[in-house]
Amino acid sequence: MATTTNATGVLNDLIEINNDRVAGFEKAIADINDENIDLKELFQEYAEQSRKNGQELAAIVGSAEEVETGNSVSGTLHRAWIDVKSLFGGSDRASILSEAERGEDAIKKAYKDALSEGELPSDVIATVSSQAQGINAAHDRIKALRDAAKA
Numbered sequence: 750m751a752t753t754t755n756a757t758g759v760l761n762d763l764i765e766i767n768n769d770r771v772a773g774f775e776k777a778i779a780d781i782n783d784e785n786i787d788l789k790e791l792f793q794e795y796a797e798q799s800r801k802n803g804q805e806l807a808a809i810v811g812s813a814e815e816v817e818t819g820n821s822v823s824g825t826l827h828r829a830w831i832d833v834k835s836l837f838g839g840s841d842r843a844s845i846l847s848e849a850e851r852g853e854d855a856i857k858k859a860y861k862d863a864l865s866e867g868e869l870p871s872d873v874i875a876t877v878s879s880q881a882q883g884i885n886a887a888h889d890r891i892k893a894l895r896d897a898a899k900a
Contacts, residue, residue, distance in 0.1 A: 777848070802883075
């Protein structure tokens with residue numbers, strides 16, 4: 750299926766932020782201590798969700814030359830910030846979940862913006878909306894876990 754240039758740009762932005770999300774969760778998984786093994790499993794699930802999202806979006810974009818394969822600058826900076834925080838003791842459960850929620854806020858906003866900009870063809874909106882629902886559910890679950898960890 751062919752997409753317009755604007756729609757391709759929007760979809761590539763979503764692919765990029767999904768790539769960021771995978772990299773962020775993989776970084777967190779590597780840094781999490783054994784007492785938070787449940788978070789490793791959860792983050793692995795969400796990394797896989799973003800891999801699947803990226804593949805679906807890439808199939809919509811079509812040609813390999815047009816598909817985004819990298820990470821965004823802001824995502825790279827966020828992972829660097831996670832690295833710095835881990836050096837200074839930001840590895841307790843509440844800190845891990847706060848950082849994860851910050852990342853989830855970014856991807857949630859990206860999906861909201863993609864759906865509200867009006868650049869996507871009607872046949873693509875269903876896929877992006879479905880992915881957005883999954884992202885919103887993940888955000889809400891991480892936020893609930895963070896709130897419980899702070900209590």
